Amino acid sequence: MRVVIIGGGAAGMSCASRVRALDPSAHVSVFERSSFVSHAPCGIPYFLEGLSKISDLMHYPPSFFREKRGIELHLNSEVVEVENGELRVREGGAERKYFWDVLVFATGSLPRVPPIENTELEGAFFVHHPSEAERIAREIEKAERIVIIGASYLGVELAEALSSRGKKVSVIEMFDHPLPDFDPEVVEPLEKEMRSRVQLLTSERVLALEGDDRVQRVITDRREIPADLVLFATGVRPNVRIAEEAGVRIGETHAIEVDEHMRTSVEDIYAAGDCCETVNLVTGKRVWIPLATVANKQGRVAGANIAGRNLIFPGALGTAIAKIFDLTVARTGLTEREATEEGFEFFVSYVHPYSHATYYPGAERMTIKLIVEKNTERVLGAQIIGRKGVDRRIDVLATAIQSKMTAEDLFNLDLAYSPPFSSAKDPVNVAGAVADNILRGEVRVITPEELAERLRRGDFPFLLDVRNEKEVKKGMIKGAVNIPLDELEEKIDEIPKDREVICYCATGLRSYIACRKLMQRGFRDVKNLTGSWESWIYDEFKVFPEN
Known part of the structure; x- marks a missing residue:
């Protein structure tokens, strides 16, 4: 044969x-x-x-x-x-x-060539195949100002690689956030990290490259950027x-x-x-x-x-992970945008657990976002960002989604525990528990995006911040009233029963407890802000009390 x-x-x-x-x-x-x-x-x-x-x-x-x-x-x-x-x-x-x-x-695959003029200029490269890498490396040695077009996985990884070498790096992305395959609030910490290291230009289109014998500048719909070298990371x-x-x-x-x-x-x-x-x-x-x-x-x-066997390839989830500077970001299954486009009836939940037991040195918070189908209770997708432990958790969640597990199944997973590696309730268990609480009707939730949209319309519910005074000094949602959870019972009469009450804390646990307390005291319209302050990315609705 x-x-x-x-x-x-x-x-x-x-x-x-x-x-x-x-x-x-x-x-x-x-x-x-x-x-x-x-x-x-x-x-x-x-x-x-x-x-x-x-x-x-x-x-x-x-x-x-x-x-x-x-x-x-x-x-x-x-x-x-x-x-x-x-x-x-x-x-x-x-x-x-x-x-x-x-x-x-x-x-x-082949590089996807966007409708940009003069992409054939000397000093412009589509980063795609290792056979071209040595030539690009020689050009990098001579360049000081490097423009990367596209904040894809490749684009953000190139940004880290070249900025670490002392190059002046600009990254241009036509969408409103880097890594457009992720939901925007998930990669918001990454966006902040990138802006502190490189020039990140989002919601901006490149129109042309210009130069005499080789590229000298990049023309966008907003500005002109000097460039010694242009690297395309615009997909395939x-x-x-x-x-x-x-x-x-x-x-x-x-x-x-x-x-x-x-x-x-x-x-x-x-x-x-x-x-x-x-x-x-x-x-x-x-x-x-x-x-x-x-x-x-x-x-x-x-x-x-x-060779005569009878194997099948059933399909894939698109599980992916990337390290950018000190952060790791990963996804599997559907994003919120994709689930919406596919017509699923779902809800989202956020948790911000630590990578391992906090009494062992080096624990770092991560954010886990779950997409859960309402009628079947199965997990449709997950996204994670953090500094430690992201890789292990995204692989567990990919396995769970491929196995059609529910939120309750996530909580019941028997995962390895030792203080240097995890907590007694692993972050995946915590994510499952929070989603399962929502499914069981223990508390209703509202996402940060939904609340921000209401605030933009002038629709202000009673916002209850149950964090302590020290936390509140670092910022709170505009219009919120602060009653620490420990003082909630004695000050509960200060909360109007005839208004919708939305509770939040740092990560969602204390506000969940606050919601349960209010419901037990006869409050009928109570919601928990899923992800709470850690997931609140809307600067126009942030205030910073002096006292």
Whole structure:
């Protein structure tokens, strides 16, 4: 059996390795346009920062696949046409023809080029493939003023890498916050951190690059920014041209349509990785998720099935994580915006637990936002930001969402505990408990966004701040009345029973207790501000009492 794989990235080499492992008699050939195989584009920012070598951006060198796994590698080889049972390849200055019994498209992605004038100017680069990283690194050495277009995962990681090297960095993002795939209030601490380190320009569009022989400035719809170097981090699109020309069906996401066995619409042709679709495990709909984790698994499934097995790839959640400066931000499943667009009936909850027991040194708060479906009580999505412990919790939540767990299930998870690592109630348990309280009707909630929108309309409920005097001096919501929780019983007559009362504290626990006390004393319209002061990002409704 002659198996030909187009693309030597994560999906392609995973597929090739699996075929050879299960069927040593198969002749497996991989055609890769660059000199890199099993490459790691996610590592480019760390190479540019000086934390790794260029050779580190290949999981294994080409010699490993040739000598240890018996895979025929064709590097610096461009496939120009695919026909039934054969393909034409441009390599070594000439075109050659090769034959196949089974074909795999693992062609990955291409940079998404925005409608900006003069992107071809010298000194402007689309950061996408490790083969380009050394050239970019040489340009960075000579540059002082670097503009990054796009505050994607890659964009914010580049911002950290280059600012740590003493460069003057500007990041331009067309949406109103960095990491637009997250809900805005989740990444608000990240936005503040970035603004303290680099020039972050949000809600701003780049119109053109300008310069004589090379880029000298970036023109936006608001200003002109001097630039010695411009790096594009504007996302990617599926690389499907050759597949489409070969008659393979392209799906609604503009990526190659595949079934759960990674088979395309054409017999004996498979696809895997960033060039093909998958299924969202929450919605059940076709989606395109260009992540290395997905690509590796799809490649393995395709390779196993080519070798005669019967594996399936059920889909993905889009679980992702990034470290930016001292913060870690992660997500899995649906965001609030995505859940709204999909028509789910849901609520959101916020908690701000510590990464581990506070009596052990180094504990740090994190914020966990859950999206929970009302009728099924299952968790639809989660986002976390913090300085410690984010990675472990997002993986637990991804496992829970893939297993269709409910908020109550999260609370009941038997998770490891020792003071250096967690608390007796892990942050995931706490998040589950708070969401379950809402589901059980123990307290009604209002989100910070909902309250801020009401305040903008002039709709002011009675806001009850139950924090202590020291906390209040650091800021409170405009119009709120402060009655510390310890004084609530003796001052309860100061709270009007004929008005809606919204309680808040630092993180939501004490205000939950306050809500329960008020309800027990006959108050009928009481709500807890989920996430409380820690989730309140609306500066126009913040006041700072002097006394």
